[in-house]
Amino acid sequence: xxxxxxxxxxxxxxxxxxxxxxxxxxxxxxxxxxxxxxxxxxxxxxxxxxxxxxxxxxxxxxxxxxxxxxxxxxxxxxxxxxxxxxxxxxxxxxxxxxxxxxxxxxxxxxxxxxxxxxxxxxxxxxxxxxxxxxxxxxxxxxxxxxxxxxxxxxxxxxxxxxxxxxxxxxxxxxxxxxxxxxxxxxxxxxxxxxxxxxxxxxxxxxxxxxxxxxxxxxxxxxxxxxxxxxxxxxxxxxxxxxxxxxxxxxxxxxxxxxxxxxxxxx
Amino acid sequence: xxxxxxxxxxxxxxxxxxxxxxxxxxxxxxxxxxxxxxxxxxxxxxxxxxxxxxxxxxxxxxxxxxxxxxxxxxxxxxxxxxxxxxxxxxxxxxxxxxxxxxxxxxxxxxxxxxxxxxxxxxxxxxxxxxxxxxxxxxxxxxxxxxxxxxxxxxxxxxxxxxxxxxxxxxxxxxxxxxxxxxxxxxxxxxxxxxxxxxxxxxxxxxxxxxxxxxxxxxxxxxxxxxxxxxxxxxxxxxxxxxxxxxxxxxxxxxxxxxxxxxxxxx
Numbered sequence: 041x042x043x044x045x046x047x048x049x050x051x052x053x054x055x056x057x058x059x060x061x062x063x064x065x066x067x068x069x070x071x072x073x074x075x076x077x078x079x080x081x082x083x084x085x086x087x088x089x090x091x092x093x094x095x096x097x098x099x100x101x102x103x104x105x106x107x108x109x110x111x112x113x114x115x116x117x118x119x120x121x122x123x124x125x126x127x128x129x130x131x132x133x134x135x136x137x138x139x140x141x142x143x144x145x146x147x148x149x150x151x152x153x154x155x156x157x158x159x160x161x162x163x164x165x166x167x168x169x170x171x172x173x174x175x176x177x178x179x180x181x182x183x184x185x186x187x188x189x190x191x192x193x194x195x196x197x198x199x200x201x202x203x204x205x206x207x208x209x210x211x212x213x214x215x216x217x218x219x220x221x222x223x224x225x226x227x228x229x230x231x232x233x234x235x236x237x238x239x240x241x242x243x244x245x246x247x248x249x250x251x252x253x254x255x256x257x258x259x260x261x262x263x264x265x266x267x268x269x270x271x272x273x274x275x276x277x278x279x280x281x282x283x284x285x286x287x288x289x290x291x292x293x294x295x296x297x298x299x300x301x302x303x304x305x306x
Numbered sequence: 307x308x309x310x311x312x313x314x315x316x317x318x319x320x321x322x323x324x325x326x327x328x329x330x331x332x333x334x335x336x337x338x339x340x341x342x343x344x345x346x347x348x349x350x351x352x353x354x355x356x357x358x359x360x361x362x363x364x365x366x367x368x369x370x371x372x373x374x375x376x377x378x379x380x381x382x383x384x385x386x387x388x389x390x391x392x393x394x395x396x397x398x399x400x401x402x403x404x405x406x407x408x409x410x411x412x413x414x415x416x417x418x419x420x421x422x423x424x425x426x427x428x429x430x431x432x433x434x435x436x437x438x439x440x441x442x443x444x445x446x447x448x449x450x451x452x453x454x455x456x457x458x459x460x461x462x463x464x465x466x467x468x469x470x471x472x473x474x475x476x477x478x479x480x481x482x483x484x485x486x487x488x489x490x491x492x493x494x495x496x497x498x499x500x501x502x503x504x505x506x507x508x509x510x511x512x513x514x515x516x517x518x519x520x521x522x523x524x525x526x527x528x529x530x531x532x533x534x535x536x537x538x539x540x541x542x543x544x545x546x547x548x549x550x551x552x553x554x555x556x557x558x559x560x561x562x563x564x565x566x567x568x569x570x571x572x
Contacts, residue, residue: 085527088357088520092405110527135401135422139358156401156422202527233509235518236502243499250528252501252520254354261351261376261468262516 043161044179048111048205049079051305061159067096067103070208079109082206086198087136089253093206094267097296098224098255105222105297107207110304115141115160115196118188119175120168125191128152130170132163133177141177143197149175164188204302212274212297219273220250222296226257226265227289234289235266241285242270245278265292273298309427310445314377314471315345317571327425333362333369336474345375348472352406352464355519359472360533363562364490364521371488371563373473376570381407381426381462384454385441386434391457394418396436398429399443407443409463415441430454470568478540478563485539486516488562492523492531493555500555501532507551508536511544531558539564 045066049056058075060066066078081090097103115137119128131138131145131152138145138154145154152175157163160178164186167174175191176182183190213219227234242249248271254264272279274295286293311332315322324341326332332344347356363369381403385394397404397411397418404411404420411420418441423429426444430452433440441457442448449456479485493500508515514537520530538545540561552559 083527085522086524088522091354154424198524200525200527204527232512232514233505235515236505236509239499239502239505243502246498248498249501251530252518252532254518256351256354258352258464259466261349261466261470264517266518 043159044111044113044203045079045081045205047179047181048081048109048203051111052079052107052109052207053077063090063093063096067100067208070210071100071102073210077106077207077209079205079207081203082108083204083251084113084136084140085200085202086140086196090136091255094253094255097206097208098265098267098294101294102210103208104210104212105206105299106209106211106213107299108302109205109207110302111203111205113140113196113201113203114180114194115177116180116183116190117175117192117195118164118167118178118183118186119173119191121187121189123173123175123189123191127173128175129172130155130167130174131177132157132166132170132174134158134160134163137177140196140201144195161185207299212295213299215273215276215298216300218301219276219298220269220271220301221274221279221298222267222269223283223293224265224267224296225286225290225293226263228291237289238286241282245282247272247278247282267296309425310377310379310469311345311347311471313445313447314347314375314469317377318345318373318375318473319343329356329359329362333366333474336476337366337368339476343372343473343475345471345473347469348374349470349517350379350402350406351466351468352462353402356402357521360519360521363472363474364531364533364560367560368476369474370476370478371472371565372475372477372479373565374568375471375473376568377469377471379406379462379467379469380446380460381443382446382449382456383441383458383461384430384433384444384449384452385439385457387453387455389439389441389455389457393439394441395438396421396433396440397443398423398432398436398440400424400426400429403443406462406464406467410461427451473565478561479565481539481542481564482566484567485564486535486537486567487540487545487564488533488535489549489559490531490533490562491552491556491559492529494557503555504552507548511548513538513544513548533562
């Protein structure tokens with residue numbers, strides 16, 4: 041309870057009520073049909089892609105992206121009630137949250153060791169179990185669930201900190217008129233211009249490329265799986281034609297899903 | 307002592323003798339002129355880019371890449387002399403090393419909690435200080451420096467595990483005839499086909515694209531800095547002409563350096 045993933049899930053669906061401790065756990069619950077939709081972090085405006093989620097989606101052909109949620113992130117510094125800030129020796133959080141507060145921690149807690157926890161909520165109990173004075177970096181919600189003092193808030197280095205979550209399921213989403221498509225592919229061989237040719241199939245059709253990532257194939261250093269987000273739905277023109285044209289230079293293509301672009305609730 | 311970075315540095319230069327605890331520390335020592343060359347990890351064949359290093363190079367305009375080293379990685383499982391493997395409750399390592407041994411740990415040590423350490427050597431002392439039976443994932447070299455038992459070796463999930471290190475300095479390298487060039491750039495605005503046009507300047511000149519990464523600008527979710535590795539030296543044709551042609555769609559271009567491609571010692 042109390043993670044950013046839970047906040048994102050509730051923003052997407054007020055009735056969301058199942059919680060899983062890890063990204064793998066959410067993926068397995070969706071794949072097994074225990075839940076129809078799951079919410080996992082996929083990208084952060086400061087740290088970049090959540091590579092663990094990308095690798096999971098690439099490796100699991102039964103999982104599709106069927107929605108997205110953009111959640112503004114505000115990190116709180118929490119500590120067991122009565123903790124003296126100047127005495128803090130250890131600060132626990134998920135490595136991505138520690139990374140997002142790097143400058144703040146170097147400036148305000150240079151003496152504190154940074155320790156990794158498995159989530160931005162488990163770090164609260166990790167800090168409780170510490171033998172030396174400790175703090176945790178967590179969402180606001182965690183401060184309501186535990187007996188903690190709020191030592192500081194908004195401690196992320198860059199004010200504009202947004203995490204994008206993917207809604208995953210066993211199928212993607214029907215066209216809505218304002219959609220995007222995520223896909224992963226490998227190129228047949230490493231020769232000049234192949235990626236340029238693939239991107240040309242989109243550019244020539246005025247399809248806007250929103251994102252390009254490369255993930256290692258895990259076979260050879262320098263071999264990549266490309267992950268692309270483009271505007272449009274895979275069942276509609278011109279995306280449909282662009283995807284159909286890709287067979288030639290591409291050795292593997294997996295459509296991760298077409299889904300509506302996120303609109304913040306008013 | 308005993309990190310993979312140290313092994314890489316010694317492979318590059320047998321007289322390498324200064325050790326820094328963090329990537330930031332190496333960057334600062336090079337920028338301050340304390341050392342002429344520093345060695346930092348930049349990419350792994352399983353986990354992908356070392357984003358911290360990419361972000362450091364993008365942000366530090368005085369630092370250049372002047373060489374690269376590919377080091378095969380073999381992870382050892384070490385524990386304080388006399389530790390009983392079945393009793394191990396905690397396994398410490400750098401998060402990237404833990405990620406590279408994910409399946410091995412799930413299969414062989416499902417009961418053990420994974421804890422992050424700041425390096426693949428500090429995890430050995432972290433495991434020594436643990437109140438419960440603990441182990442550490444480290445390079446072979448660490449087993450010679452500490453009083454440990456080798457519980458297992460080659461525990462990485464994929465046999466072909468190679469880390470690429472960058473040699474950084476205050477200038478890049480003169481042409482050698484077999485070079486590559488790393489660069490980072492942002493595009494002027496988010497419109498269809500801009501990245502395709504940039505890649506076209508290389509493809510049209512038969513310049514092989516070795517790698518493309520995107521890093522967040524840290525300003526707006528969905529805005530990226532692209533990092534490209536291409537074959538060729540920035541002072542030589544056709545790379546020289548390709549770089550000169552990029553001014554139009556690009557709003558920021560930083561040449562991270564031209565340098566000889568790695569050749570393993572015979």
